[in-house]
Amino acid sequence: MKKIKYLFITLTLLLMIFTSIKFIDNKNVAEAVDKPTIQEELDRIRDAMETRYGDIKYKGKEKMGDIEFFIYYDDVYDYFIDPYTNKIVGMITPNKPRIPKDAKIINKNQAIDKANNFINKLHKDFFDYDVDIKAREQQDAKDREFMMEFIQKNELGVGTGSRIWIEVTKYGEIVFYTAVEGNTEVAKQKPKVSKEKAVDIAYREAKKMVSEIIKAEEEAEKVIDEEAKIIMEPSDTGEYPTTEIEKSEKFEANLDEKNKHKVTTELTVFKNKLQWWINIDNVEINREWGPMGFDIRIDAITGKVLIKGHT
Amino acid sequence: MNKSKLFKVLIVSVVLIAGATKLAYAAGPNAHVYYYADPGYGETWAVNKYLLDMGYSSVRFYESHPVTARYYLGSDAVFYMWAHAAPGRQATKKSGGLRLSAKESADNNAWSIQAKYKNTTSKLRKVKLAYWHGCRTAQTSSYYGDLDYRCSLYGADCTVTFWDKQYPPYVTYFDKQAFYRLKRGDTVKNALETAKGITYYSYGTCGGAETYRIAGDSNEKLVPAGYGDY
Numbered sequence: 153m154k155k156i157k158y159l160f161i162t163l164t165l166l167l168m169i170f171t172s173i174k175f176i177d178n179k180n181v182a183e184a185v186d187k188p189t190i191q192e193e194l195d196r197i198r199d200a201m202e203t204r205y206g207d208i209k210y211k212g213k214e215k216m217g218d219i220e221f222f223i224y225y226d227d228v229y230d231y232f233i234d235p236y237t238n239k240i241v242g243m244i245t246p247n248k249p250r251i252p253k254d255a256k257i258i259n260k261n262q263a264i265d266k267a268n269n270f271i272n273k274l275h276k277d278f279f280d281y282d283v284d285i286k287a288r289e290q291q292d293a294k295d296r297e298f299m300m301e302f303i304q305k306n307e308l309g310v311g312t313g314s315r316i317w318i319e320v321t322k323y324g325e326i327v328f329y330t331a332v333e334g335n336t337e338v339a340k341q342k343p344k345v346s347k348e349k350a351v352d353i354a355y356r357e358a359k360k361m362v363s364e365i366i367k368a369e370e371e372a373e374k375v376i377d378e379e380a381k382i383i384m385e386p387s388d389t390g391e392y393p394t395t396e397i398e399k400s401e402k403f404e405a406n407l408d409e410k411n412k413h414k415v416t417t418e419l420t421v422f423k424n425k426l427q428w429w430i431n432i433d434n435v436e437i438n439r440e441w442g443p444m445g446f447d448i449r450i451d452a453i454t455g456k457v458l459i460k461g462h463t
Numbered sequence: 464m465n466k467s468k469l470f471k472v473l474i475v476s477v478v479l480i481a482g483a484t485k486l487a488y489a490a491g492p493n494a495h496v497y498y499y500a501d502p503g504y505g506e507t508w509a510v511n512k513y514l515l516d517m518g519y520s521s522v523r524f525y526e527s528h529p530v531t532a533r534y535y536l537g538s539d540a541v542f543y544m545w546a547h548a549a550p551g552r553q554a555t556k557k558s559g560g561l562r563l564s565a566k567e568s569a570d571n572n573a574w575s576i577q578a579k580y581k582n583t584t585s586k587l588r589k590v591k592l593a594y595w596h597g598c599r600t601a602q603t604s605s606y607y608g609d610l611d612y613r614c615s616l617y618g619a620d621c622t623v624t625f626w627d628k629q630y631p632p633y634v635t636y637f638d639k640q641a642f643y644r645l646k647r648g649d650t651v652k653n654a655l656e657t658a659k660g661i662t663y664y665s666y667g668t669c670g671g672a673e674t675y676r677i678a679g680d681s682n683e684k685l686v687p688a689g690y691g692d693y
């Protein structure tokens with residue numbers, strides 16, 4: 153009887169192992185069919201840019217978050233390849249970008265068009281959805297005067313999690329690209345935390361952060377810089393550093409007058425989780441580094457605070 | 464060898480190794496890493512560790528008076544400050560009421576770079592990298608001046624400042640990634656660009672760190688450890 157029992161267990165285990173191997177094999181076959189080769193991907197991005205700068209070579213590996221990416225490079229760019237999908241997730245310009253021979257200065261709209269075309273060639277279905285474009289022009293930012301973010305949204309206005317960042321020089325050269333893939337299925341989920349509730353949670357967290365600042369400042373008052381006592385150089389007006397504990401005015405942030413704040417909310421997928429991204433900006437404080445901002449991310453299903461921080 | 468002799472040899476070896484390590488670190492070029500109770504320590508522990516790994520004699524200071532940071536800036540190869548800030552100055556000590564500023568002013572609470580290092584163009588020549596991390600440090604104030612202009616004027620090789628408001632933990636993660644790449648031997652520009660990509664990828668935002676500005680030599684490297692160009 154015992155022998156039969158062992159035989160049965162062994163057979164079941166063997167069957168399970170066989171089934172899992174078969175499943176993994178099938179998955180690999182399916183992936184192998186869809187997966188482009190790294191060379192195809194590199195050709196695709198270079199075609200999208202309509203320019204090729206020398207031969208592509210392998211550089212090494214780079215850890216980004218939890219994944220170790222392959223890095224390839226040519227005379228101008230470093231390319232980051234996802235080892236599981238072989239897709240390019242990023243591209244940077246480690247050195248000064250080249251100025252094209254027929255260089256013409258472009259404006260913000262032309263920079264957006266350039267980035268749009270680039271995305272269209274790399275992600276054929278990206279614009280099948282609505283896309284919010286945040287574009288910024290900063291002429292002082294040398295060699296990357298236009299910074300853009302493309303946020304894909306579904307028909308309900310929920311971020312699918314697919315985001316692309318592109319930077320373009322004033323001469324129209326793409327110098328930076330990073331793409332994050334989202335999850336349209338997760339974006340279809342109905343949030344259990346309403347927008348109003350999320351904003352309430354964000355304000356609650358902002359108040360907690362204010363309490364933490366007050367506590368931190370009180371602790372800081374007790375710390376005397378012993379080095380300053382020795383250095384003893386005067387301030388610009390001739391005041392010497394004090395060697396005593398100095399009490400400062402208690403920190404205050406006006407979180408009550410909400411109508412004075414700039415509150416932005418975004419319901420989006422990130423890392424396969426539906427989240428509320430809340431930013432409370434323009435909060436008056438009694439410190440010269442204000443007005444300050446608070447940034448809070450909340451799980452839209454559970455209401456759990458995922459990340460919080462302040463300027 | 465009996466047990467007590469073996470024990471003594473072990474103790475002496477440990478002391479010697481510890482001493483040698485300490486000496487090796489002490490021999491490196493100076494670096495200082497500053498942080499404050501608010502906005503907190505950020506990733507200063509990691510930044511300091513990477514600098515030590517690179518061979519710098521790096522020290523992490525908590526709640527320093529601006530006079531201290533200004534004093535050591537002149538002998539630093541690498542200067543890193545994570546503090547609240549506003550155009551032309553970083554707010555330190557006394558709940559941000561004391562300032563390490565760029566230009567001389569009539570502010571009782573300002574210890575400016577200009578006041579200490581003026582009249583030459585080389586008093587900050589030892590500085591390879593001055594990294595001013597705080598909100599809007601890249602912006603110019605008509606009253607407090609411009610941090611990277613002032614550092615460059617007195618001979619610093621490279622400075623990094625930021626245009627916009629800075630939101631941790633994204634921006635401190637950015638710093639950690641950047642200094643990790645600097646440790647690996649990347650140029651400042653390469654390190655910051657890679658850090659930007661990684662931060663976007665990890666958080667979906669850089670929290671304002673993407674608005675960094677490099678003044679001076681963006682191809683500056685921190686390894687091998689050394690002082691700036693004389």
